[in-house]
Amino acid sequence: MVSKITKKPKPSPAKTRNLRRHKKTPISKTASVVVASINKSIYTCHRRLVKIFSKLVRIATPKNKSSKKKGYKVLRKYDNDNNVVSVRRSLFQENSIPLPPLKAPDLKTVVLDLDETLVHSVLANGLPPPGGYDFVVRPLLDGERVTFYVVKRPFVDEFLEFLSVNGFEIVVFTAGIEEYAALVLEKLDKKGVISHKLYRASCKECDGRFVKDLSGLGRDLKRAVIVDDNPNSYSLQPENAIPIRPFVDDFGDVELKKLMDGFFKRCDEFDDLKDAVKSYVSESVKLIDEGVLGDSKDSNYQALIEV
Numbered sequence: 001m002v003s004k005i006t007k008k009p010k011p012s013p014a015k016t017r018n019l020r021r022h023k024k025t026p027i028s029k030t031a032s033v034v035v036a037s038i039n040k041s042i043y044t045c046h047r048r049l050v051k052i053f054s055k056l057v058r059i060a061t062p063k064n065k066s067s068k069k070k071g072y073k074v075l076r077k078y079d080n081d082n083n084v085v086s087v088r089r090s091l092f093q094e095n096s097i098p099l100p101p102l103k104a105p106d107l108k109t110v111v112l113d114l115d116e117t118l119v120h121s122v123l124a125n126g127l128p129p130p131g132g133y134d135f136v137v138r139p140l141l142d143g144e145r146v147t148f149y150v151v152k153r154p155f156v157d158e159f160l161e162f163l164s165v166n167g168f169e170i171v172v173f174t175a176g177i178e179e180y181a182a183l184v185l186e187k188l189d190k191k192g193v194i195s196h197k198l199y200r201a202s203c204k205e206c207d208g209r210f211v212k213d214l215s216g217l218g219r220d221l222k223r224a225v226i227v228d229d230n231p232n233s234y235s236l237q238p239e240n241a242i243p244i245r246p247f248v249d250d251f252g253d254v255e256l257k258k259l260m261d262g263f264f265k266r267c268d269e270f271d272d273l274k275d276a277v278k279s280y281v282s283e284s285v286k287l288i289d290e291g292v293l294g295d296s297k298d299s300n301y302q303a304l305i306e307v
């Protein structure tokens with residue numbers, strides 16, 4: 001996310017470390033502690049309530065043996081352990097991020113990465129703003145207000161608009177922290193076409209890397225694809241992934257237009273979007289091999305042949 005446009009002095013590690021994908025943040029640690037504490041409180045409160053109600057029931061139940069005949073029923077003994085487990089599972093399960101049901105059953109789901117896929121952000125760091133930036137966000141990070149200049153990828157507005165009116169549910173899933181990414185999405189999504197926003201806390205951590213597990217979204221994976229510039233993000237479902245070249249400052253970039261015309265306008269021909277991905281990727285690789293499109297030395301070529 002931090003650009004090569006930024007020159008000396010280099011960004012303070014304290015300001016940038018929380019935006020990237022490589023380390024778990026103090027915020028997420030704090031969130032875990034808070035969740036654990038809430039779980040413990042619920043467990044304690046739940047146990048106390050059960051005791052109180054048990055006593056009340058004993059007091060209120062007639063001791064006369066003929067009571068059963070008058071309509072009273074003997075309740076089954078309360079299974080303490082099993083109920084505690086179910087309460088704990090139903091609340092705050094870590095990395096449990098099923099989305100709300102689809103608004104319409106025929107919608108297909110597009111999961112989009114944010115940084116270097118839809119936008120590129122440059123840390124201000126006291127330097128003059130880079131030319132061509134679209135907007136500014138000032139998240140509060142580690143108690144300090146930090147300024148980022150955000151550049152939108154060419155065709156991003158048209159891309160989002162196209163998806164929203166052509167039967168796609170748009171989910172932005174970023175490994176960036178919410179404090180930063182939510183502000184960027186607020187400015188990017190002026191028309192409110194993004195249905196769901198997921199941040200770093202919804203990623204899984206595998207070998208110190210953040211992974212976006214599509215199986216946790218509650219969507220049919222035959223009707224879902226992810227577009228991401230980082231192959232680590234889709235390592236659990238590469239067959240659903242469309243790799244995209246990272247966007248930094250190339251204002252002649254046409255990747256989103258290419259995706260729109262080459263994949264999203266044609267994927268209706270396939271019952272399973274995984275087959276659509278396979279067809280699109282093999283066609284892209286062929287075009288690169290023939291020298292018609294892109295460069296085989298490009299990192300995106302490697303990502304394409306690995307899918």
Ligand SMILES: [Mg+2]
Nearest residue numbers: 113115116229
């Ligand atoms: Mg990215």
